[in-house]
Amino acid sequence: MEIIISNSNGVPIYEQITEQIKVKIVSNELKENELLPSIRTLAKDLRCSVITTKNAYEELVKEGYVKNVPSKGFYVAKINKELVLEEQLNKIEELMDQAVVIAKMNNINKKTLNEMLNILYEEK
Amino acid sequence: MENVLEIKNLCKKYDNFELKNITFNLPKGMIMGFIGENGAGKTTTIKAILDIIKSYSGEIKIFGLDNRKDDKDIKEDIGVVLDDMFFPEILTPNDISNTMKGIYKNWDSKMFNDYLKEFSLLPNKQIKTFSKGMRKKLEIATALSHHPKLLILDEPTSGLDPVARAEVIDIFQSFIEKDDCSILLSSHITTDLEHIADYIIFINNGEIVLSKTTNELLDKYGIVKCTEKEFKTINKNDYVKYKKTKYEYEVLVENKKDFKAKYNISVIDKITLDDLMVLMIKGEE
Structure with a gap:
C-alpha cells in the first residue's frame, strides 16, 4: 500500500x-x-x-x-458504492457553489467559468 | 488509558532555580516529547523521575509504583539515556555487555550485539576512541537491550548527524510498536519530535506552560504575520503572545481556523515547535 x-x-x-x-x-x-x-x-x-x-x-x-x-x-468494511458516489457528488456541488458565488460577486460570466472548468479537467 | 508514568506536583528548590508543580501523565504506548530552553528544568525533572536527585516534594509513580520505595522493581523495566555519558572511557562495548548482564535480569547480549552491528560500533574497541555520535549510539543500544517497557531519554539525538538521527528515531518507533512500551524524551531537535511524539510538554522556568497532543499544536496553532495597523484590530483574548520585529508583527494564535474566520488578515503560517518555543519564551502577552 x-x-x-x-x-x-x-x-x-x-x-x-x-x-x-x-x-x-x-x-x-x-x-x-x-x-x-x-x-x-x-x-x-x-x-x-x-x-x-x-x-x-x-x-x-x-x-x-x-x-x-x-x-x-x-x-x-463493505462499502455502499452508491452512497459513496453520492457523497462525492455532494462535495463537488458544494465546491462548485462556492465557485459560482465568487464568480457572480466579481461579474465573471458563465462562459469563462466553463472554460476554466474545461481546462482544469483536461489538465488532471 | 493506563499511564506508565504519573507525576503529581513535583517541586524542587535550588538556590537560583525552582521546579514548580510539575504534573503530567504519560499514557502507555505513547511517545511524549519534552521541550524547553536550556536550564528550563527538563533534566531536573528526568533526574527526579529516576530518583537521581533527592529531596524533592511531590509524587512520582512509574508503572503504578512509587519511584522511591519500589525503585529496584522499576529500574529493571526502564531504559535510560542521559545527556552526559556515564561509562568509563577505558571500557569496551563487550565490557559493558558483561557488566550489564550482572545488573539486569533481562539483559539480552544478542540484541546488544545486533544494535552494535546496526550502528557499526566495534565490540572490542575502547570507548575513548569513539566519536560523540558513536558514544550516543552506544548509550542508546545499552538502554534498549534489557527489554525495558519505558524509555527515558534526555537529548538522545544530540550530537548525531541527520542520517544517524533518522536511524535512531526508527529504532524508537520500532520499540513502541510493541504494545506496552512508552517513551519520554527531551530534545532540542524539535523536528524529531514533530514527527513521532504523541504529546508535547513544554517547560519554561521550571513550570509547564503547555501540554497538548502534537497534532493539536501543529494543526491548530498558527503564526499570524501582520502590520501594526492590523495588529491593533486584534482582540487581546484572541492571541497567546506576540513579537514585534522590524518589519512585521508575529502573533501566536491558538486556533488559526477561528482566527481566519474572525479577522481579515491574510498571512497565517503553520507553526513549528521551534517557532512556538521562541514566541512563548520571547513574545509579549
Whole structure:
C-alpha cells in the first residue's frame, strides 16, 4: 500500500492518511475484509505519531469505510458504492457553489467559468 | 488509558532555580516529547523521575509504583539515556555487555550485539576512541537491550548527524510498536519530535506552560504575520503572545481556523515547535 504524506501542504497528516485510504477502498485497491496495518506499524512506517494514525483509523471507522474488530485489528468494511458516489457528488456541488458565488460577486460570466472548468479537467 | 508514568506536583528548590508543580501523565504506548530552553528544568525533572536527585516534594509513580520505595522493581523495566555519558572511557562495548548482564535480569547480549552491528560500533574497541555520535549510539543500544517497557531519554539525538538521527528515531518507533512500551524524551531537535511524539510538554522556568497532543499544536496553532495597523484590530483574548520585529508583527494564535474566520488578515503560517518555543519564551502577552 502506498501512502504519500506531505509535511508542508497544510493538511493535517491524519486527514491525508484518511483520504488516501478512502480512495484505495473506493477504487478497490484495498478489498473488503482486508486487514490494514496496525496503528503502531503504520505510525512507524509513515514516521508519524501513534495518535495520528489512531485518529485516521477512528475517522475511517466513523465514516464506515473500516471496521474495528477488537483485539484483532482494522479491516476494510463493505462499502455502499452508491452512497459513496453520492457523497462525492455532494462535495463537488458544494465546491462548485462556492465557485459560482465568487464568480457572480466579481461579474465573471458563465462562459469563462466553463472554460476554466474545461481546462482544469483536461489538465488532471 | 493506563499511564506508565504519573507525576503529581513535583517541586524542587535550588538556590537560583525552582521546579514548580510539575504534573503530567504519560499514557502507555505513547511517545511524549519534552521541550524547553536550556536550564528550563527538563533534566531536573528526568533526574527526579529516576530518583537521581533527592529531596524533592511531590509524587512520582512509574508503572503504578512509587519511584522511591519500589525503585529496584522499576529500574529493571526502564531504559535510560542521559545527556552526559556515564561509562568509563577505558571500557569496551563487550565490557559493558558483561557488566550489564550482572545488573539486569533481562539483559539480552544478542540484541546488544545486533544494535552494535546496526550502528557499526566495534565490540572490542575502547570507548575513548569513539566519536560523540558513536558514544550516543552506544548509550542508546545499552538502554534498549534489557527489554525495558519505558524509555527515558534526555537529548538522545544530540550530537548525531541527520542520517544517524533518522536511524535512531526508527529504532524508537520500532520499540513502541510493541504494545506496552512508552517513551519520554527531551530534545532540542524539535523536528524529531514533530514527527513521532504523541504529546508535547513544554517547560519554561521550571513550570509547564503547555501540554497538548502534537497534532493539536501543529494543526491548530498558527503564526499570524501582520502590520501594526492590523495588529491593533486584534482582540487581546484572541492571541497567546506576540513579537514585534522590524518589519512585521508575529502573533501566536491558538486556533488559526477561528482566527481566519474572525479577522481579515491574510498571512497565517503553520507553526513549528521551534517557532512556538521562541514566541512563548520571547513574545509579549
